[in-house]
Amino acid sequence: MQLLAVGLNHTTAPVSLRERLAFAPDQLGEAVRAAQAWFGRSAARGNDEAAILSTCNRTELYGASQADNPLDAGAHFLADFHQLNYSELRPHLYMLPQHDAVRHTFRVASGLDSMVLGETQILGQIKDAIRTAEEAGGLGTYLHQLFQRSFSVAKEVRSTTEIGAHSVSMAAAAVRLSQRIFDKISEQHVLFIGAGEMIELCATHFAAQNPKSITIANRTMERGEQLAHRFSAKAMRLAELQDKLHQYDIVISCTASSLPLIGLGMVERAVKARRHKPMFMVDLAVPRDIEPEVGRLSDVFLYTVDDLGKVVQTGLENRQAAVAQAEAIIETRVQSFMHWIDDRAVVPVIQGLQESGEALRLLELERARKMLAKGEDIDTVLEALSKGLTAKFMHGPQQALHRAQGDERAQLATLLPQLFSKRR
Numbered sequence: 001m002q003l004l005a006v007g008l009n010h011t012t013a014p015v016s017l018r019e020r021l022a023f024a025p026d027q028l029g030e031a032v033r034a035a036q037a038w039f040g041r042s043a044a045r046g047n048d049e050a051a052i053l054s055t056c057n058r059t060e061l062y063g064a065s066q067a068d069n070p071l072d073a074g075a076h077f078l079a080d081f082h083q084l085n086y087s088e089l090r091p092h093l094y095m096l097p098q099h100d101a102v103r104h105t106f107r108v109a110s111g112l113d114s115m116v117l118g119e120t121q122i123l124g125q126i127k128d129a130i131r132t133a134e135e136a137g138g139l140g141t142y143l144h145q146l147f148q149r150s151f152s153v154a155k156e157v158r159s160t161t162e163i164g165a166h167s168v169s170m171a172a173a174a175v176r177l178s179q180r181i182f183d184k185i186s187e188q189h190v191l192f193i194g195a196g197e198m199i200e201l202c203a204t205h206f207a208a209q210n211p212k213s214i215t216i217a218n219r220t221m222e223r224g225e226q227l228a229h230r231f232s233a234k235a236m237r238l239a240e241l242q243d244k245l246h247q248y249d250i251v252i253s254c255t256a257s258s259l260p261l262i263g264l265g266m267v268e269r270a271v272k273a274r275r276h277k278p279m280f281m282v283d284l285a286v287p288r289d290i291e292p293e294v295g296r297l298s299d300v301f302l303y304t305v306d307d308l309g310k311v312v313q314t315g316l317e318n319r320q321a322a323v324a325q326a327e328a329i330i331e332t333r334v335q336s337f338m339h340w341i342d343d344r345a346v347v348p349v350i351q352g353l354q355e356s357g358e359a360l361r362l363l364e365l366e367r368a369r370k371m372l373a374k375g376e377d378i379d380t381v382l383e384a385l386s387k388g389l390t391a392k393f394m395h396g397p398q399q400a401l402h403r404a405q406g407d408e409r410a411q412l413a414t415l416l417p418q419l420f421s422k423r424r
Contacts, residue, residue, distance in 0.1 A: 005101040006074035007060030013092040019287035023054040032138035038077040039065040049140040051133035056286035064142035071095040106330045109150035110157040115309040118164035153333045161325040171201040173311035174282045181280045185209035193253035195223045202252050207231045246273035254284035264293045271299050364388040
């Protein structure tokens with residue numbers, strides 16, 4: 001079994017490519033099973049494992065496979081599932097085998113590979129991905145152990161280092177950027193599109209600025225009303241965007257829609273109705289909720305998740321010591337996990353030896369019982385039993401030593417005495 005991680009993130013691919021490789025939540029179970037089948041094409045047995053993590057900043061396939069070239073299989077699966085040109089996708093992918101895959105998993109879970117260094121949201125996203133993979137039958141011994149250990153590593157990193165200190169969240173970055181456009185957010189009308197965790201975080205930060213009004217637009221009215229109630233805001237349906245978009249100065253969107261919700265024409269009409277008063281828009285969704293062409297309008301300031309990523313890098317220097325501590329913890333835990341992997345590799349050998357030993361024991365035991373049935377003296381039977389067991393157990397090593405030559409014989413001559421040394 002070979003562990004692997006194949007994917008791309010905010011450092012290797014722009015949002016325009018990440019959104020094409022993103023998996024919708026309702027696709028993940030099907031995709032996990034498809035990945036297992038893809039690995040199985042060249043695997044000796046059909047016990048391959050797969051899990052998929054898809055967020056606004058990354059899409060990653062984790063696997064444990066016996067395929068001839070599991071990394072290549074994983075990369076081609078991602079391209080094939082999304083009907084992308086492999087040669088176009090490949091330069092943006094990282095393909096991490098075994099040891100590197102384990103380190104990467106631990107770093108991702110600990111927030112060291114995030115756009116917001118040390119952020120905790122990724123851990124919840126990983127847990128959701130693993131729950132989905134498990135329900136789809138994608139988890140086995142290897143991935144289950146890998147992710148359970150990644151959760152422990154993340155907890156250790158966060159409890160023993162200051163990796164999350166001095167960080168700027170995406171939500172805080174959105175507030176900072178809006179303050180470059182509007183002197184006082186308290187005089188602006190704010191619209192949030194979606195009602196997920198990211199929108200909730202953004203609403204919390206903007207609500208602290210006491211805007212004139214807050215509105216939550218969501219596909220499900222009930223969920224929108226629940227979030228709106230928390231911030232003394234109003235709720236509306238997504239279908240109302242067309243007629244009401246012009247009323248808002250600040251628009252933050254983050255939904256799971258596979259297609260844009262706000263097009264160029266809709267925003268052009270809103271800008272005209274606003275008499276060209278500036279609009280500040282942030283699209284945190286991947287795939288994007290707002291058509292990129294909207295950013296070309298002179299009265300609209302459109303920012304994507306990648307744009308906010310540049311803002312959150314501030315204060316990184318203050319966290320370098322914590323990063324070094326975290327990396328050291330992770331490296332120690334990686335080595336521990338690799339020892340577990342090595343131990344797993346010899347389990348079949350140990351099982352084989354135990355089965356062989358048991359078969360030899362049963363043969364000699366049967367022989368001893370027959371001797372006893374014939375009335376043989378008990379001491380004679382015990383002597384024969386012990387000699388028979390010794391002869392059978394020593395036969396294999398002696399034959400191996402006789403057949404071996406050169407370096408192999410020298411190695412056996414060193415190892416065998418250790419295996420059969422006296423034990424009290």
